[in-house]
Amino acid sequence: MSTDVAWERLFHAYGTATDTGTALAGPLAEAEDHLWSAILHQGSVWPATPPALRAVADRLAEAPALGLAFVRDVASAVRMGDAAEELRAEVAAADTAAWTAAYVAADEDDQVDMWDDETGDLVLAEAALACWDLLPELVGPVTAFLDDPDPGIRAGAWATTAELLAHPGAADRLPVFLPRLAGAAEAAVSVRERASLVLDLGRLGGDPAPFLTDPDPLVRCAAALTGPLADAPAAHEELLLAAVRPDALDPLAGIPGFGGHSPRQVLIATLTGRVPDFSRLYEPALAALPHAFRTAPCPDLGPYLRVAFPSGLPDDPTPEQQGLARELAARDELWDPANGNRRFTLGALGLPDDREAWRALSRVGTSRCRG
Known part of the structure; x- marks a missing residue:
């Protein structure tokens, strides 16, 4: 629980994290600004991020859309794959605890000067590793929302699950979730939800090819954008058709699988990289x-x-x-x-x-x- 964390010994993007404890003591929905400014600041994580991530994951039922988005964004920010162990060795060789203690005790001017010491970068790397190590534990809490009655929450849960299953420590769960994800995409009535699920299916290495013949061009385009179809001529043709009407993808704006980017711009980057x-x-x-x-x-x-x-x-x-x-x-x-x-x-x-x-x-x- 967040009440068990010594927030005064941690810091975030704006200083000592005592205000994080206060923010997380109230309704989770009211902590949104703090989470995406101080705790996850422009894609960077801080020593206060790992306990905040755990606290949010423990309270997903309170504000599912917000909580799932935060888990997903942190997971995306700390994705490191095979580089984790090399980074872990560098962190282990540094006295990050002493640096952090000195940092939270220093005044603002001295804190600025402390970043000249490369130990500060290793403190942030340690925070990223702590978040990274936590991700497999979050699969359970997140997947509890895969069958939520709200299609937006379902899509958010699947997108977050896809982010978590990219972790090597969760890879053994793919055989269970890939067929379930493919079935969810086939059953989705909403074009927006179906497109979102197809993007997740492709990202996890599933087979999005059947969706190249979907009745809706937005779903066909989503399938064509996925990695498994990068060399498929039929996928190239779908992307070319979509690209002459780039605004046609606007209904897919905000789908988690686009990672906050414009669907039109994702389409253009993908198309020009393949053709x-x-x-x-x-x-x-x-x-x-x-x-x-x-x-x-x-x-x-x-x-x-x-x-x-x-x-x-x-x-x-x-x-x-x-x-x-x-x-x-x-x-x-x-x-x-x-x-x-x-x-x-x-x-x-x-x-x-x-x-x-x-x-x-x-x-x-x-x-x-x-x-």
Whole structure:
């Protein structure tokens, strides 16, 4: 129980963890901000994270959606696989207990200075290992929600279970859960739930191929995105069909299997990683232009540009390269001089941040053709 933890001897992202004990003493739903800011801070874990993780897992029934999401996010943050034992040896050779005691006793300025000592990094590694070691124990509490009447909670429970079963210490449970997961996906009435379960099935190494013929294109696309179908031509075709209408995946936003990322951007990253022929990617690339350069590096257009122009602008462009250059240069809204996202993205790809250069590429060979 959280009341048994000496929180004053631990710290989180903002300092000594005495406030964690207070936060977890009340309703779990009211601790949400503290959990995702102090305890799991921008994907980093702290000495206060392992006992907080255990406390949340003990209270899943109180706020299942929140608790499952927190367990899943911590599990994702500390995923380390075979690297765990090497890291464990480094931690064992350091006096992490003394460093932690000194840290919680220091004032804020001294705490900042203490991070110059590499022992601090090992203290955080020790916290990650403690969370990692706890994950197999959480399979039981989490799987209690796999048949919850709420489809959102069921999907969250399966996604969290998938994260936990990726741990080597839980791998022996896969033969039990994979058939159950496949059956749950087949039985799911909701397209959103079925797509979520198919993503989890593929992640755990199950067979998502039957879902490539699902009646709903969103489910077919979810199956096509999974690792087991990375080399399947039929999966490539589904991704290409989806990519020409990237907003069509918006109904899947927020599905746990996307890890907080935009489904559209996951689709683009997956497609461009599997299909190296830009002539096949040309239409999807044009469909990405309305979303271009909103962030940097641009996850919508950037992957297509990387495939289209792997060595900069070519001297002898293909029709598809010229077409993309023409359409890119034609969109006034993409060439705002203040758009740093465009400059950063193009620069990182070794491409010119010069509208006229793109216009010139689109015209290469036209004078020869007229002559």
